[in-house]
Structures are given as C-alpha cells and as structure tokens.
Amino acid sequence: ALNQNIADLDGDINVSFEFFPPSTPTMEETLWNSVHRLKALKPKFMSVTYGANSGERDRTHDIVKSIHDQTGIAAAPHLTCIDATEDELRHIARDYWQNGIRDIVALRGDLPSPEKKPDMYAVDLVRLLKEEHDFDISVAAYPEVHPEAKSAQADLINLKRKVDAGASRAITQFFFDVESYLRFRDRCVAAGIDVEIVPGILPVSNFKQASRFAKMTNVRVPQWMHKQYQGLEDDPVTRQMVGASIALDMVRVLSREGVKDFHFYTLNRAELTYALCHTLGVRPLAVTP
Numbered sequence: 001a002l003n004q005n006i007a008d009l010d011g012d013i014n015v016s017f018e019f020f021p022p023s024t025p026t027m028e029e030t031l032w033n034s035v036h037r038l039k040a041l042k043p044k045f046m047s048v049t050y051g052a053n054s055g056e057r058d059r060t061h062d063i064v065k066s067i068h069d070q071t072g073i074a075a076a077p078h079l080t081c082i083d084a085t086e087d088e089l090r091h092i093a094r095d096y097w098q099n100g101i102r103d104i105v106a107l108r109g110d111l112p113s114p115e116k117k118p119d120m121y122a123v124d125l126v127r128l129l130k131e132e133h134d135f136d137i138s139v140a141a142y143p144e145v146h147p148e149a150k151s152a153q154a155d156l157i158n159l160k161r162k163v164d165a166g167a168s169r170a171i172t173q174f175f176f177d178v179e180s181y182l183r184f185r186d187r188c189v190a191a192g193i194d195v196e197i198v199p200g201i202l203p204v205s206n207f208k209q210a211s212r213f214a215k216m217t218n219v220r221v222p223q224w225m226h227k228q229y230q231g232l233e234d235d236p237v238t239r240q241m242v243g244a245s246i247a248l249d250m251v252r253v254l255s256r257e258g259v260k261d262f263h264f265y266t267l268n269r270a271e272l273t274y275a276l277c278h279t280l281g282v283r284p285l286a287v288t289p
C-alpha cells in the first residue's frame with residue numbers, strides 16, 4: 001500500500017528548503033554541500049533565516065544571493081521587521097529586488113523582551129514589501145497557536161490579515177501532531193484563507209534540541225515521540241533512522257490528506273530531507289521514471 005501511495009504522488013509535489021547562516025567554516029561547508037545536493041530536486045525556493053542581531057542580516061543577504069547565482073533556483077531571504085526602521089526595510093527590499101530576488105519570507109521576529117510592545121507586526125511588513133515591489137511573499141502560521149496570541153481565533157485572524165495584505169502562502173511552525181495541522185488547515189479554509197498552508201517539516205535527529213525548540217514555541221511533543229527517542233541519547237545513528245521514520249510517516253499521512261506543498265527545516269543538512277523528498281516522488285529529473 002505504501003508503494004502504491006507513493007507512485008500516485010509522482011510529479012505534483014512542490015518542495016522548499018530552509019537553511020540558516022552558518023557560523024563556522026565547517027558549518028559553511030556543510031551548508032553548501034547540502035544546497036548543492038538538494039538543488040537537484042528543483043525546489044520551488046530555498047530560504048535562509050534571518051537572525052535578530054544585525055551581523056546575521058548581511059550573511060543572510062550574501063547566502064541568498066549566492067544560492068540564487070550558483071543554483072539558478074529562487075532564493076528567499078527571511079526578513080524580520082522588529083529590529084529595523086521602515087526606511088531600512090524599504091532599502092533592503094529594493095536591494096533584493098535589484099539583485100533579482102523575488103521571494104521573501106516576511107516575519108515579525110521575536111521580541112527582545114516580553115514587555116516591549118512591537119512597533120510593527122508581520123502584516124505591516126507584508127504591506128511595506130508589496131508597496132515596494134510585487135514580491136512573492138510567504139508568512140508564518142501556527143497550527144498550535146503562537147505563544148503571544150490572545151486566542152487561537154485572534155491568531156487565525158492575524159494570518160488572514162497577512163494573506164489579505166498580499167502573502168501568497170503560509171508556512172507553518174514545525175509540529176509533530178499531524179492532527180493539529182489538519183484541524184488548523186480546516187479552520188483556515190473556514191476563515192476564508194485561500195492560500196496554501198504549507199506544513200513546515202522538521203526531521204528530527206537531535207531530539208534534545210528539538211524538544212527545547214518545541215517548548216519555546218508552544219509546540220506539543222507527543223508522548224509516543226519521547227518513547228521513540230528514549231535510550232538513544234548517545235546513539236546518533238539510530239536517532240537519525242528513527243527521525244527519518246517519524247518524518248516519513250508524517251509526510252505520507254499529509255500527502256494522503258492532499259498536501260502538495262512541503263517546506264523542510266533542513267538545519268543545513270541534506271540527508272533526511274533528501275530521503276523524504278525521494279519517497280514523495282521528488283527526484284532529480286534524470287532519474288525520474
């Protein structure tokens with residue numbers, strides 16, 4: 001049944017890959033190896049995250065331009081508005097456009113301190129970018145609700161506003177409870193949100209780190225998952241296999257539920273993401289049956 005399911009999928013799946021700016025020469029090498037391995041899968045775009053401190057801003061910029069130049073694949077910088085003035089943001093937007101960048105992931109960014117009320121939200125950034133140029137904009141969505149949201153409904157309305165302001169798709173926060181994504185997608189449709197709600201898939205090989213991220217971002221780690229990784233604290237090879245198996249189950253259920261677009265949080269590694277794409281029928285052109 002599994003094989004049949006996968007054969008049915010050939011050809012109509014879109015993928016995108018997310019990377020982060022590396023901080024050491026070794027990590028830099030890992031990033032480029034991964035970019036070059038994954039480019040063969042012809043993703044819709046490759047995106048690069050954007051750190052809170054301004055040092056990382058330039059690195060995002062440089063990596064995006066290199067991906068674009070070296071691979072010919074659309075490269076999307078993440079851009080946050082919380083730590084920049086409107087003038088700075090307009091300047092960055094124009095510079096990207098002049099360099100042939102047409103895709104942007106538009107975010108608010110995390111608050112430097114919980115008490116400080118932000119001057120701008122992501123919706124304001126989407127508007128600003130659309131005023132500058134007709135970028136293809138992705139925004140963030142939260143199946144398990146953003147930690148600061150007043151309510152699930154308020155968070156959903158915020159997403160609707162971002163789409164109404166011109167976003168072409170929403171990429172979700174990672175999740176492990178597939179049902180929460182499916183329920184969220186239904187609620188988006190009911191709210192009249194008519195863009196793809198692209199699941200953000202995090203293949204987990206470092207469970208400890210992933211649990212920490214999950215806690216910070218209000219993402220539930222199901223009990224069965226704790227059990228799966230139990231006893232593997234010192235066994236990265238088995239963890240990697242378990243991670244592949246969990247993520248594979250996830251994308252299989254999602255594709256059966258009609259999901260056609262997948263965003264992968266690669267953590268700059270190619271192996272798990274490549275395997276997941278392969279099983280989804282996303283393969284280099286030359287070997288497509």
Ligand code: FAD
Nearest residue numbers: 049050078107108109110121122140146148149155171173
């Ligand atoms: P918004 O959509 O502005 O929402 C933020 C919160 O404010 C929500 O709780 C919302 O409900 C609430 N809200 C919105 N408008 C109002 C209002 N008018 N009044 C009161 N509350 C309101 N962070 C980075 O720093 N760099 C990255 O590269 C990055 N990439 C990401 C990629 C993805 C796919 C995702 C899902 C997240 C990413 N993040 C990144 C994290 C993101 O910046 C944080 O989650 C941030 O806290 C919220 O960003 P947002 O764009 O969702 O904000």
